[in-house]
Amino acid sequence: xxxxxxxxxxxxxxxxxxxxxxxxxxxxxxxxxxxxxxxxxxxxxxxxxxxxxxxxxxxxxxxxxxxxxxxxxxxxxxxxxxxxxxxxxxxxxxxxxxxxxxxxxxxxxxxxxxxxxxxxxxxxxxxxxxxxxxxxxxxxxxxxxxxxxxxxxxxxxxxxxxxxxxxxxxxxxxxxxxxxxxxxxxxxxxxxxxxxxxxxxxxxxxxxxxxxxxxxxxxxxxxxxxxxxxxxxxxxxxxxxxxxxxxxxxxxxxxxxxxxxxxxxxxxxxxxxxxxxxxxxxxxxxxxxxxxxxxxxxxxxxxxxxxxxxxxxx
Amino acid sequence: xxxxxxxxxxxxxxxxxxxxxxxxxxxxxxxxxxxxxxxxxxxxxxxxxxxxxxxxxxxxxxxxxxxxxxxxxxxxxxxxxxxxxxxxxxxxxxxxxxxxxxxxxxxxxxxxxxxxxxxxxxxxxxxxxxxxxxxxxxxxxxxxxxxxxxxxxxxxxxxxxxxxxxxxxxxxxxxxxxxxxxxxxxxxxxxxxxxxxxxxxxxxxxxxxxxxxxxxxxxxxxxxxxxxxxxxxxxxxxxxxxxxxxxxxxxxxxxxxxxxxxxxxxxxxxxxxxxxxxxxxxxxxxxxxxxxxxxxxxxxxxxxxxxx
Numbered sequence: 001x002x003x004x005x006x007x008x009x010x011x012x013x014x015x016x017x018x019x020x021x022x023x024x025x026x027x028x029x030x031x032x033x034x035x036x037x038x039x040x041x042x043x044x045x046x047x048x049x050x051x052x053x054x055x056x057x058x059x060x061x062x063x064x065x066x067x068x069x070x071x072x073x074x075x076x077x078x079x080x081x082x083x084x085x086x087x088x089x090x091x092x093x094x095x096x097x098x099x100x101x102x103x104x105x106x107x108x109x110x111x112x113x114x115x116x117x118x119x120x121x122x123x124x125x126x127x128x129x130x131x132x133x134x135x136x137x138x139x140x141x142x143x144x145x146x147x148x149x150x151x152x153x154x155x156x157x158x159x160x161x162x163x164x165x166x167x168x169x170x171x172x173x174x175x176x177x178x179x180x181x182x183x184x185x186x187x188x189x190x191x192x193x194x195x196x197x198x199x200x201x202x203x204x205x206x207x208x209x210x211x212x213x214x215x216x217x218x219x220x221x222x223x224x225x226x227x228x229x230x231x232x233x234x235x236x237x238x239x240x241x242x243x244x245x246x247x248x249x250x251x252x253x254x255x256x257x258x259x260x261x262x263x264x265x266x267x268x269x270x271x272x273x274x275x276x277x278x279x280x281x282x283x284x285x286x287x288x289x290x291x292x293x294x295x296x297x298x299x300x301x302x303x304x305x306x307x308x309x310x311x312x313x314x
Numbered sequence: 315x316x317x318x319x320x321x322x323x324x325x326x327x328x329x330x331x332x333x334x335x336x337x338x339x340x341x342x343x344x345x346x347x348x349x350x351x352x353x354x355x356x357x358x359x360x361x362x363x364x365x366x367x368x369x370x371x372x373x374x375x376x377x378x379x380x381x382x383x384x385x386x387x388x389x390x391x392x393x394x395x396x397x398x399x400x401x402x403x404x405x406x407x408x409x410x411x412x413x414x415x416x417x418x419x420x421x422x423x424x425x426x427x428x429x430x431x432x433x434x435x436x437x438x439x440x441x442x443x444x445x446x447x448x449x450x451x452x453x454x455x456x457x458x459x460x461x462x463x464x465x466x467x468x469x470x471x472x473x474x475x476x477x478x479x480x481x482x483x484x485x486x487x488x489x490x491x492x493x494x495x496x497x498x499x500x501x502x503x504x505x506x507x508x509x510x511x512x513x514x515x516x517x518x519x520x521x522x523x524x525x526x527x528x529x530x531x532x533x534x535x536x537x538x539x540x541x542x543x544x545x546x547x548x549x550x551x552x553x554x555x556x557x558x559x560x561x562x563x564x565x566x567x568x569x570x571x572x573x574x575x576x577x578x579x580x581x582x583x584x585x586x587x588x589x590x591x592x593x594x595x596x597x598x599x600x601x602x603x604x605x606x607x608x609x610x611x612x613x614x615x616x617x618x619x620x621x622x
Contacts, residue, residue, distance in 0.1 A: 282428075287423065290418065294414045294417045
């Protein structure tokens with residue numbers, strides 16, 4: 001079997017497995033897995049910029065929140081139905097990521113991280129400042145009646161699981177497709193040696209801009225769907241913590257691998273779920289994981305797997 | 315109160331903020347300048363300084379001045395020791411790679427913060443100031459009988475706040491003397507200018523890095539000990555100093571000490587004055603946007619002229 005067919009079978013297999021799990025999982029894990037799939041879609045978006053293009057953003061919560069608030073505010077204040085509200089979230093994501101990309105891509109390295117961090121922080125504070133509309137830290141609930149998409153009630157666990165699965169499948173396959181195209185290969189080349197790629201005649205700025213917009217838009221879509229499926233929009237999703245999470249998930253799962261974000265999210269979600277039963281200081285686990293990962297496994301779980309066993313893994 | 319006394323009061327409060335901010339930011343700037351490491355956990359070293367100061371002051375008993383004096387010595391040293399340990403066990407093994415150290419220091423941030431939450435708890439606790447005399451400030455106004463002095467209600471400061479400003483100035487002069495007049499400072503500057511050349515001249519660069527990381531953390535802790543009688547110690551108190559120090563270091567020009575001090579005074583004073591008239595959230599939004607824009611369009615900082 002060729003590498004392309006093998007990877008297609010592997011990723012298709014994961015989606016089929018997730019589909020089958022729907023029928024056997026107990027309620028609690030069923031709900032968790034729906035959440036994990038949406039968050040993993042966010043991580044897939046993050047991975048395109050961080051894992052494949054090599055740009056470490058500390059401000060992806062801005063995109064996640066842009067999608068979430070683009071969706072939530074139009075439902076809350078303009079009376080949109082879910083379908084146009086999702087589109088509104090998507091468009092907000094494109095606009096915000098293009099805007100930030102045009103500014104932040106003028107810098108590189110450490111400055112890029114701080115610029116993205118600062119703009120995300122400004123976005124978070126802006127949400128707090130307009131508390132009259134956004135209800136700030138407290139957030140607002142999207143009522144069940146407003147979460148019916150084409151006659152399907154998204155607050156029902158089964159429907160919610162399928163919606164999450166569809167989103168995740170689209171993001172995963174889009175990512176897989178992207179990295180096998182010349183565009184994705186150029187991104188990897190930029191990560192490895194930007195000077196050389198520029199010398200070969202590629203427009204590296206345009207490629208990085210494209211990567212950041214794709215990455216931001218996927219993150220924003222995940223944010224919009226998250227708000228719609230779980231019925232809550234709040235400023236905490238725009239905080240620094242939500243910029244750190246995708247970094248953590250991708251690092252853990254394996255940066256620059258298609259499967260990595262899902263594996264990392266799954267692993268970290270259950271690690272935190274387990275440890276928050278023991279102590280309130282559950283972010284300690286996240287901190288220890290970050291330090292240990294940067295020290296011993298910069299490639300992450302999937303990265304190690306690729307290094308040792310399956311060299312064809314995309 | 316009239317407008318004039320109001321501004322004076324705001325700038326006095328701002329000067330206290332600026333003094334503590336200058337200490338914290340100089341620590342961050344030293345670490346970045348010499349090691350090229352962006353230390354996201356810097357705010358947590360600040361917080362640790364305040365928390366350890368509370369522990370020390372608590373366990374000493376007796377006159378508050380005794381506990382405070384002990385805290386002033388013990389807290390910065392303890393925090394510096396923790397920082398040196400973190401440098402040797404984590405940063406050194408990452409070869410000071412800029413991107414990986416950022417991720418590692420984010421991890422360190424959560425570890426320090428959450429361990430404090432587990433041991434010290436979620437409460438804010440005060441440390442008693444060693445001396446705290448209220449000083450009223452007179453104001454001159456033209457009255458019926460010509461110019462006259464009067465004491466507006468609410469206009470005043472405490473002897474402790476003035477002492478904080480004095481202490482910060484003294485420490486900053488000390489740091490400057492250390493960097494420019496001593497052998498250790500010379501070695502640090504040599505490492506900052508050219509790491510490989512310094513290595514070739516047999517400067518133990520790794521020891522210098524550990525020392526600088528400890529010194530930077532110690533300065534943050536010292537700033538925290540000074541502010542803790544005014545602000546109380548809390549496990550989340552590191553976020554604001556971190557953000558403000560970043561703003562100061564970037565506006566002052568990354569790695570330049572005089573620029574950092576100048577920017578700290580500027581930011582501290584304007585923060586005090588702006589938050590009297592505008593909402594603090596708006597002030598923070600403007601400040602973060604300013605930092606982002608400065609990095610994008612003027613990476614050498616507003617006061618810096620260095621081409622790097």
